[in-house]
Amino acid sequence: xxxxxxxxxxxxxxxxxxxxxxxxxxxxxxxxGGTFILRLDDTDRERSKEEYVDGIKRDLEWLGIEWDRIExxxxxxxxxxxxxxxxxxxxxxxEVFETxxxxxxxxxxxxxxxxxxxxxxxxLALSDEEKAxxxxxxxxxxxxxLDQSRIEWEDGILGPISIDAASVSDPVLIxxxxxxxxxxxxxxxxxxxxxxxxxxxxxxxxxxATQIQIIEAIGGALPRFAHxxxxxxxxxxxxxxxxGALSIRDLRAAGVAPEALVSMMARLxxxxxxxxxxxxxxxxxxxxxxxxxxxxxxxxxxxxxxxTRERNQALPFSAVAGEIAALGVPEDQAERFWRxxxxxxxxxxxxxxxxxxxxxxxxxxxxxxxxxxxxxAMSLLxxxxxDDESWARFTAEVKEASGRKGKGLFMPLRxxxxxxxHGPDMADLLPLLQVxxxxx
Numbered sequence: 001x002x003x004x005x006x007x008x009x010x011x012x013x014x015x016x017x018x019x020x021x022x023x024x025x026x027x028x029x030x031x032x033g034g035t036f037i038l039r040l041d042d043t044d045r046e047r048s049k050e051e052y053v054d055g056i057k058r059d060l061e062w063l064g065i066e067w068d069r070i071e072x073x074x075x076x077x078x079x080x081x082x083x084x085x086x087x088x089x090x091x092x093x094x095e096v097f098e099t100x101x102x103x104x105x106x107x108x109x110x111x112x113x114x115x116x117x118x119x120x121x122x123x124l125a126l127s128d129e130e131k132a133x134x135x136x137x138x139x140x141x142x143x144x145x146l147d148q149s150r151i152e153w154e155d156g157i158l159g160p161i162s163i164d165a166a167s168v169s170d171p172v173l174i175x176x177x178x179x180x181x182x183x184x185x186x187x188x189x190x191x192x193x194x195x196x197x198x199x200x201x202x203x204x205x206x207x208x209a210t211q212i213q214i215i216e217a218i219g220g221a222l223p224r225f226a227h228x229x230x231x232x233x234x235x236x237x238x239x240x241x242x243x244g245a246l247s248i249r250d251l252r253a254a255g256v257a258p259e260a261l262v263s264m265m266a267r268l269x270x271x272x273x274x275x276x277x278x279x280x281x282x283x284x285x286x287x288x289x290x291x292x293x294x295x296x297x298x299x300x301x302x303x304x305x306x307x308t309r310e311r312n313q314a315l316p317f318s319a320v321a322g323e324i325a326a327l328g329v330p331e332d333q334a335e336r337f338w339r340x341x342x343x344x345x346x347x348x349x350x351x352x353x354x355x356x357x358x359x360x361x362x363x364x365x366x367x368x369x370x371x372x373x374x375x376x377a378m379s380l381l382x383x384x385x386x387d388d389e390s391w392a393r394f395t396a397e398v399k400e401a402s403g404r405k406g407k408g409l410f411m412p413l414r415x416x417x418x419x420x421x422h423g424p425d426m427a428d429l430l431p432l433l434q435v436x437x438x439x440x
Contacts (some may be wrong), residue, residue: 001032001033001034001035001194001196002028002029002032002033002034002035002196002197003029003034003035003036003037003193003194003195003196003197004025004026004028004029004034004035004036004037004195004196004197004198004199005025005036005037005038005039005189005190005193005195005198006021006022006025006026006036006037006038006039006060006067007039007040007041007186007189008022008040008041008056009040009041009042009044009047009048009182010040010041010042010048010049010050010052010053010055010056011044011047011048011049011052012052012247013052013055013056013059013247013248013249013250014055014056014059014060014247014248014249015246015247015248016231016239016246016248016251016261016265016299016301017201017230017231017239017246018201019063019248019261019265020201020228020231020265020268021199021200021201021228022060022065023063023065023262023265023266024199024226024228024266024287024289025197025198025199026065026280027266027280027283027284027287028197028199028287028289029068029197030280030281030284031284031285031287034196035068035069036065036066036067036068037067037068037069037070037071037193037195038056038057038060038067038069038070038071039070039071039072039073039189039193040053040056040070040071040072040073040074041073041182041185041186042072042073042074043073043074043077043179043180043181043182043185044179045074045179048074055249058249059248059249059252062248062252062258063248063258063261063262064258064262064279064280065262065280071189071193073180073185073189076185076188076189077180079188079192080180080184080185080188083184083188083218084142084173084174084180084184086218087144087217087218088142090217091145092144092145092217093142093143093144093145093173093174094123094124094142094143094145095123095131095140095141095142095143096122096123096140096141096142096143096172097123097126097131097134097135097138097140097141098122098123099138103119106119106120116167117169118166118167118168118169119143119169119170121145121170123143124145138176139176139177140176141172141174141175141176142172142173142174143170143171143172143173144170144171144173144183144184144210144213144214144217145170146165146168146170146171146210146213147165147213148164148165148166149165150162150163150164150165151163151164151165151209151210151212151213153208153212153222153225155225155226155227156197156199156224156225156226156289156290157199157226157227157228157229157289157290157292157293157294158202158205158226158227158294161205161208161209163205163206163209165209165210165213168206168209168210171183171184171210173214182207183207183210183211183214184214186211187211187214187215187218187220188218190211190215190220190223191215191218191219191220191221194221195223196223196224197223197224197226198223198224198225198226199225199226199227199228199289200227200228201227201228201230202227202228202229202230202294203230204227205227208225208227226289228269228292229269229292229293229294229295229296229297230296230297231268231296231297231298231299232296232297232298232299233298233299233300234298234299234300234302235298236296236298239299246299246301248261251301251304254347255308255346255347255348255349256304256305256308257307257308257311257312259276259277259278259279259307259311260276260304260305260307260308260310260311261304262277262280262283263275263276263277263283263307264303264304264307266283266287268297268299269292269293269295269297270288270291270292270293271291271292271293272286272291274303274307276307276310276311278311278314305346308346308347309345309346312342312345312346312347312348313342313343313345315342317334317335317338317339320338320342320348320351321334321338323348323351324337324338324351324355327351327352327355328355328359329355333432336428336431336432337354337355337358337432338351339428340354340424340425340428340429340432341354341355341424343424344422344423344424354423354424357418357419357420357433358429358432358433358434359434359435360434360435361433361434361435361436361437361438362417362418362419362420362437363419363437364415364416364417364419364437364438365415365416365419365420365421366412366415366416366438367412367415370412370416373402373404373412374412374413374416374438376398376401376402377394377398377401377402377412377413377416378416378436378438380394380397380398380401381394381436383436384433384434384435384436385431385434386430386431386433387431388427388431390430390431391426391427391430392427394430395409395410395413398413410426413426414426416438417430417433417436417438
């Protein structure tokens with residue numbers, strides 16, 4: 001059975017970059033009728049916070065991404081200790097003692113000599129006496145000894161990948177304070193949980209190479225790997241510096257529709273056009289990793305607004321009835337108000353502005369050359385309430401009295417009554433107006 005996972009660290013909010021990993025893995029599982037796991041990488045006790053756990057869940061639920069089960073790495077520390085001990089006994093996990101400053105000095109020397117900055121495995125040459133002496137001064141940390149051969153796999157997006165393990169440092173799996181690092185915990189989890197497919201960013205390619213050997217060392221079955229392209233800004237600039245402003249929480253607060261966001265993220269970087277889909281099941285049906293490319297993918301948050309507008313304008317009244325009631329729209333006018341206002345909004349929050357016009361009247365916008373005309377016209381407009389024929393009767397009277405017609409007739413009246421140059425058909429809007437400020 002297909003099993004995928006999304007493994008965020010609860011040290012911050014989900015942003016558009018890691019949303020792609022969540023969405024791709026979810027869609028693969030749903031399309032195959034498999035299992036999608038939300039796995040919290042919370043082994044960093046200092047930085048992991050429950051508020052971020054709640055935020056991750058809230059963001060995924062808002063997007064419609066439902067997990068079949070949730071796992072916490074902090075609940076699996078004994079399992080990691082057990083596997084780590086097995087690796088020590090097999091000679092694949094060895095203790096090292098270099099400080100960050102000592103490692104930095106080694107790297108600089110290697111670079112100056114024209115060599116790749118790869119860890120020199122000095123820890124393996126230490127005698128038991130040297131290790132004991134070093135332990136008295138500092139706590140050891142632990143590296144996984146890579147088999148220095150080529151690591152190869154067929155990537156679901158990037159195609160054939162081949163990495164020379166001799167060009168990669170033996171990864172640190174356990175820190176001096178005992179914290180299990182992502183590379184190790186993730187490999188153990190993927191093995192124990194039967195994960196069959198992993199999609200993540202292209203910045204994880206080297207991690208994947210080392211994890212393949214770790215999974216093989218602990219006797220696991222290798223998942224299928226795919227690495228999606230990284231996002232850039234609209235101009236091709238690095239997105240990481242702006243990523244804090246692109247959290248799912250902030251996009252939601254700004255009024256972006258969830259369907260707009262997942263529709264864009266499910267197609268961005270692929271050969272398929274970005275088109276609004278109203279459900280994740282519909283998106284899953286057409287999802288195909290082979291359609292995605294390796295080149296950096298441009299992301300422009302502004303492109304979310306046309307999709308948000310399209311989604312909001314397609315909503316039935318039943319989907320927004322509660323929101324409209326909260327604005328104070330009387331029940332007998334609510335459905336009409338939605339029908340009239342819906343085609344003139346981008347965000348649902350824009351409804352408030354239209355109801356403000358209906359309930360309290362708009363600040364009139366009157367051009368100097370139209371003042372006499374508008375004053376004459378407003379003298380012909382009876383006070384509310386209005387019906388479906390009021391606009392036709394009113395404009396016919398004004399046309400006869402003023403001689404104006406076409407845009408010269410209708411635009412000044414629209415701006416005087418609504419304060420807007422564009423908006424709903426006035427014949428539909430006028431019956432909703434409770435106050436006409438242009439008459440005051």
